[in-house]
Structure formats: C-alpha cells, structure tokens
Amino acid sequence: MFVMSNSNGFMKALKCRECGHEYPLAATHVCEFDFGPLEVAYDYERIAKSLTRDVICSRPQTMWRYRELLPIAGEPTVGRQVGYTPLVRADRLAKRLGIRELWIKNDAVNYPTLSFKDRVVSVALSRSVELGFRTVACASTGNLANSVAANAAAAGLQCFVFIPHDLEQGKVLNSLIYGASVIGIRGHYDEVNRLCAEIAGKYPWAFVNVNMRPYYAEGSKSMGFEIQEQLGWRIPEHTVVCMASGSLLTKIHKSYQEFSKLGLVPETPWKIHGAQATGCNPITQAQKAGLDFFKPQRPNTIAKSLAIGTPADGFYALRVMKETGGSGDDVTDDEIREGIRLLAECEGIFAETAGGVTVGVAKKLIAAGKIPSGSSAVLCITGNGLKTLDAVVGHVGEPRDIKPSLREFEALLARENPKLVPA
Amino acid sequence: MVRILIPPTLRRLCGGEDTLQLRARSVGELIGQLHTRYHGVRDRLCDDQGRIRGSVLVYVNDEDIRFLQSQGTPLKPGDEVSIIPAYAGG
Numbered sequence: 001m002f003v004m005s006n007s008n009g010f011m012k013a014l015k016c017r018e019c020g021h022e023y024p025l026a027a028t029h030v031c032e033f034d035f036g037p038l039e040v041a042y043d044y045e046r047i048a049k050s051l052t053r054d055v056i057c058s059r060p061q062t063m064w065r066y067r068e069l070l071p072i073a074g075e076p077t078v079g080r081q082v083g084y085t086p087l088v089r090a091d092r093l094a095k096r097l098g099i100r101e102l103w104i105k106n107d108a109v110n111y112p113t114l115s116f117k118d119r120v121v122s123v124a125l126s127r128s129v130e131l132g133f134r135t136v137a138c139a140s141t142g143n144l145a146n147s148v149a150a151n152a153a154a155a156g157l158q159c160f161v162f163i164p165h166d167l168e169q170g171k172v173l174n175s176l177i178y179g180a181s182v183i184g185i186r187g188h189y190d191e192v193n194r195l196c197a198e199i200a201g202k203y204p205w206a207f208v209n210v211n212m213r214p215y216y217a218e219g220s221k222s223m224g225f226e227i228q229e230q231l232g233w234r235i236p237e238h239t240v241v242c243m244a245s246g247s248l249l250t251k252i253h254k255s256y257q258e259f260s261k262l263g264l265v266p267e268t269p270w271k272i273h274g275a276q277a278t279g280c281n282p283i284t285q286a287q288k289a290g291l292d293f294f295k296p297q298r299p300n301t302i303a304k305s306l307a308i309g310t311p312a313d314g315f316y317a318l319r320v321m322k323e324t325g326g327s328g329d330d331v332t333d334d335e336i337r338e339g340i341r342l343l344a345e346c347e348g349i350f351a352e353t354a355g356g357v358t359v360g361v362a363k364k365l366i367a368a369g370k371i372p373s374g375s376s377a378v379l380c381i382t383g384n385g386l387k388t389l390d391a392v393v394g395h396v397g398e399p400r401d402i403k404p405s406l407r408e409f410e411a412l413l414a415r416e417n418p419k420l421v422p423a
Numbered sequence: 424m425v426r427i428l429i430p431p432t433l434r435r436l437c438g439g440e441d442t443l444q445l446r447a448r449s450v451g452e453l454i455g456q457l458h459t460r461y462h463g464v465r466d467r468l469c470d471d472q473g474r475i476r477g478s479v480l481v482y483v484n485d486e487d488i489r490f491l492q493s494q495g496t497p498l499k500p501g502d503e504v505s506i507i508p509a510y511a512g513g
Binding site for chain 2: 018028029030031032033034035036037139189190191192193194196197198200201202209210213244245246247293296308310311312313315
C-alpha cells in the first residue's frame with residue numbers, strides 16, 4: 001500500500017525495543033509479536049564517519065544540522081527551519097532557586113508554532129512525504145495539533161487533528177487558522193488517542209504519533225543535541241524535563257548517549273529528572289514509590305499539554321530516571337502558576353503551563369537536595385505561554401487604568417512606589 | 424455476539440479481518456476464543472503469566488478495562504471490544 005524510498009539514508013531498520021525483531025522502514029509502530037514499540041536502528045559506523053563537530057558547525061543553525069541522527073532517507077522537505085532555539089544562561093532564576101548554574105532551553109520560541117513539537121513534526125512529515133502519504137493526522141493535547149496543522153499547510157498536505165474538546169482557546173485557534181480539519185473529541189486525551197489508533201487502523205493516513213511514531217519520536221533528540229552543542233560540547237549534569245507521554249525525556253537521554261558514543265562530547269555522568277503536574281502524575285507517582293510501572297489516571301490539571309493518564313513511554317521514562325540516578329516530582333496548579341511567573345519575572349521568558357511544571361519541579365528538587373545547589377542544570381521549556389493564557393488570567397494582577405494625566409500618574413506612583421516620586 | 428476491532432498488528436494472524444464477531448462472557452474468555460480460532464493470539468496479547476501485556480490496551484464500549492475489572496470485565500451481546508497498542512500518542 002505504501003511507497004518505499006529507494007535509499008534509507010543512515011537508517012537500517014525498525015526494531016522492536018522488547019524482542020529485537022526487525023521490520024522494514026515503513027509506516028508501522030509496534031511489533032506484531034509482543035506489541036512492543038518499534039525504534040529506528042541506525043548505522044552508527046557510517047554516521048561516525050560523516051558527522052563531526054566541524055561538519056555540524058558548518059551547517060545552518062537548525063535541528064537538521066544533526067540530520068544523520070534523524071530518521072529520514074533523503075533531505076528534509078518539511079520544517080527545514082525548525083530548531084536551534086536559544087539556550088539561555090539563567091542567573092537570576094538560579095539565584096531564586098538556589099543553584100550555582102542554570103540554563104533554560106527555550107523551545108517556547110521554536111519555529112514555526114512555538115513549541116518543541118515542531119521538531120517531531122518536521123521529522124514525521126518529512127518521512128511521511130518520503131513514504132508517499134498525502135494526508136497527515138495526529139492525536140494531540142494542543143501543541144502537536146498546532147504544529148501538524150502549520151507544517152502540513154506549508155507542505156500542501158491534507159490534515160486532520162484530533163484534540164480533547166475542552167482545550168485552551170489559544171491552542172484551538174492555532175490549529176484552525178492553518179485550515180486543518182480540527183476534530184474536538186468529547187473526552188480526555190487518552191480517549192482521543194484510542195480513537196486515533198482505531199482510525200489509523202482503517203484509513204491509510206500518516207498519523208504522526210501513531211503509525212509514524214518511530215520516526216516522529218526521534219525528532220525530540222534534536223533538543224538534546226542542541227543543548228550539548230550550545231553548552232560547549234558537553235553533557236549537562238542535570239536536566240529537568242516535563243513529561244506527558246514521557247517520550248521527550250527518553251529521547252533527551254538518547255541524545256546524550258548518541259553524542260558520547262560518537263565522541264562528539266566527553267562521556268560524563270548525567271541525571272535526568274522528570275516533572276509532572278500533581279493532577280496527572282502517573283509517572284512521578286510511580287517514581288516516588290520506587291515502582292517500575294505506573295497506574296493509569298484520569299487527568300485533572302491546568303497543565304493540559306501534559307494531561308495524559310496512560311503515558312505511552314511511562315515505563316521507559318521511569319527506567320531512564322532510575323538508570324541515570326535522576327528523580328521525579330510533581331506540582332499543584334498553584335505551584336505551576338508560580339513557576340510560570342518565576343521564569344517570566346527572572347528571565348523574561350513566558351512559558352506555557354508545562355514550563356511552569358518544569359520550573360516548579362526544579363525548585364522542589366533543588367530544595368530537597370536531589371539537584372545539589374553546587375551543580376549545573378538545564379530546564380527544558382517546551383511551549384509558549386501565549387497559548388495558555390486561560391491558565392493565568394486573574395492570577396497575575398490587573399493593569400491600573402488612569403486618565404492621560406500626569407497628576408493621576410503621580411498619585412498612583414505615590415500610592416504604589418512612593419520612593420520613586422521626586423521630593 | 425460481541426464485536427471486536429482487530430488492530431493492524433494482529434490482522435495478519437487473524438486472516439486479514441479488521442472486525443470479528445464472537446461469543447464470550449468476559450474479556451479473558453474472549454482472548455481464549457480468539458486464540459482457539461487464530462492460534463497464537465493469546466501469546467501476543469498476554470505475558471507468560473497470562474496477564475494482558477502492558478503494551479496492549481483493551482477497551483469495552485470505549486472504557487479502558489483497567490478502570491473496570493481487567494480480564495474479568497464481563498461482556499454481553501452487542502458489546503464492542505477494541506484492542507489497541509499502548510505505544511501511541513504523546
């Protein structure tokens with residue numbers, strides 16, 4: 001049914017993570033024998049000959065400067081400008097949180113739709129085009145829908161996005177504007193996901209996070225590649241990552257493994273910490289209880305982008321935290337808002353609710369000594385606050401309206417900041 | 424009869440069918456019936472102890488059976504059972 005490309009680039013096969021069974025590089029995501037997830041297997045020997053620091057530095061500043069480690073056969077055709085977002089030294093926030101060195105990887109300004117999802121979508125749609133698809137789709141908590149809609153529009157692909165019906169208005173409009181078919185499902189994300197699996201079983205479409213998931217998920221590694229390069233070719237001691245399905249956390253870990261295996265960075269120890277909202281914490285609840293499996297939940301949190309009660313990569317995320325010596329924690333809705341404000345007030349970065357989760361959890365882990373105060377950490381900020389305004393409306397104060405009168409302004413200043421009024 | 428939606432992952436084993444109709448009083452019995460008809464189905468869906476794998480999700484009338492009675496979830500004529508891979512989404 002699907003057209004295979006002639007050459008597979010640096011990919012060798014799809015391989016089951018559980019039993020190792022290999023499959024052709026088609027649009028398929030789980031093993032027939034045990035339903036285990038399929039992952040792309042690469043030819044690392046060939047990659048090592050092609051990908052050096054000099055080669056990377058000679059290429060444009062996008063996520064595609066690491067293209068040998070991204071699963072497409074030819075050159076990218078969708079989202080060629082995605083990535084290489086700023087890594088910001090966050091001294092003011094570091095002081096507030098009580099840590100020596102802190103960095104913000106700021107995917108709130110990723111191109112074109114202001115979240116890390118542009119990375120995974122760029123890979124998934126480029127690969128979908130290679131495999132001959134003309135219709136693309138996704139199950140989304142919002143950011144992914146925005147990115148699939150925008151990138152599909154730019155590539156001239158037909159697009160269906162499926163979202164929970166009660167998402168933030170900003171996220172809904174940010175999909176509709178690109179002309180995508182936006183289908184609101186009266187249910188939570190896990191139900192959207194289930195429906196999409198059923199649709200994907202019937203319609204020959206490229207569902208980026210269903211049948212295209214092995215390719216899609218690999219796009220997240222580019223966030224980790226950039227962190228290492230931007231830190232001066234080194235692996236951070238601590239990385240804090242928010243978790244919905246848990247996939248991003250596992251792929252950042254994989255990016256550190258791959259760069260050290262290829263000799264692009266020295267192999268120094270790293271710890272990866274996972275962050276969730278208390279209203280949807282299946283992974284961190286299991287981590288804190290010392291379990292290697294999670295119990296599914298019914299989400300209830302303002303961090304809607306993280307509201308996945310049955311996280312697909314929960315098991316693997318738990319394993320990464322355990323193996324690297326990292327930890328996990330979760331924060332309440334109020335702590336999420338406080339995290340958003342802290343980041344905004346200290347660093348001038350307005351993150352969405354998931355970013356508030358990451359900052360709030362980092363604060364807790366530093367206070368608990370799980371991230372030592374004398375160490376260095378990177379916080380992964382995955383989305384933009386302008387899309388989740390609903391979460392902070394009424395919690396960040398109100399403007400004070402006055403007449404266009406100097407007297408009124410000075411009266412206001414005298415009430416609020418008397419020290420600033422000239423004697 | 425109970426209607427079962429077969430995922431693409433299992434279709435080759437199940438004679439290419441995307442839906443099947445079977446008689447069964449519980450999810451566990453349904454898996455047994457499937458295995459009788461298409462030998463090997465149980466090994467793919469269940470681990471060595473006979474429990475449904477973590478990589479497999481089963482829904483009865485759109486409800487995740489882990490929120491019901493897992494493999495003991497009762498079935499009645501007209502119910503719809505959907506089997507899907509857990510590794511999707513996010």
